[in-house]
Amino acid sequence: MARWIIVVFIVQVLLGITEAAECACAINDTPIHTSYRTPSYSQYILTTGDCASFHGHEVKEEELTWLQITYNGQIGWVIKDHVKLSACKRASPFHDQACTGGHKYSATGTAYYPSNDPIEGGFVDMRGHPLHTLQAYLAGHAPFVSVAMDNHAGIAYGTHVCIPEMNHKYHKVIDFQVVDTGSAFTGKGHSRIDICVATRSDSYDNTINAHLTLVFQ
Template identity: 65%
Template sequence: MLTKFILAVCISVAVSETIDCTGQHRYSATGTGYYPADDPIEGGFLDRQGHPLHTLQDFLDGKASWVSVAMDRYLHLPYGTHVCIPELNHKYHRVIPFRVVDTGSAFSHKGYGRIDICTRSQHDSYDNTINGHITLVFH
């Protein structure tokens, strides 16, 4: 019985550390949601290099291997830069790989303080965890 308990604690700690995100650079940011739409505000269906956007819900449904996010183009982050968001990992009880593949005028000169997370629909973009204070962790 004690062995099962110790094993459960070890597994719990290992999972907790993974979903808490490991990385050298942590930033406090305000998150918002956006969604693929043929609308000037939302920016269309493609990222800044013309590839289809990957939504959070598609990732959760197993239809995408990562989630598209938009950030400030003046950060000069390479296309596909990985970012970890512990608040969303905790909400969904798994590691969610986010990649910076998009930008927009709303992010100009916001630095690491603003991120837009791609969701499936307008309704999904209103999620309270996405639209609030979140932590961005970069390697």
């Protein structure tokens, strides 16, 4: 029994849903660092109003007070003055990641990445704008994630698509936008989607390369 209690607690901590935890909510966009020591790098951006679980551990380093948080299943550190502490709402970790909107389709997902390789298609979308990768979006460095679909299916450039499977994986609503296409999608309609990722290794993601639900917004 004790082992099961420990396992459940660890899972809850990783998901950021322990009942006793406070939440650290961003006052303004604030970076989540890998360490409170310098130098460290930012692994995510906690956007204004977004919250992460705080489990009571804080450290003073030079002139700053750092809080240890859990976000997207990972441990990180934020500056205390940049967040507001409040009681967390007890809810499913996916409570705000459901997709709402218009038409829903079942599709097969694949991934591509910016590259000079002719198969991958270069570094820009079908209108010559830079591609935005999933990893850049998750790090707070891109306004949306570029995706490619059939440009003969009546899907307007810039159409927003919500994918619940991806939202659930990353515990946040991800803004996918249809801005690219390719010959492999001709005649596929809404049954195929290609998601832009950062690297070749990222393109092997099991969630992407599977059945995906597309909710057009």
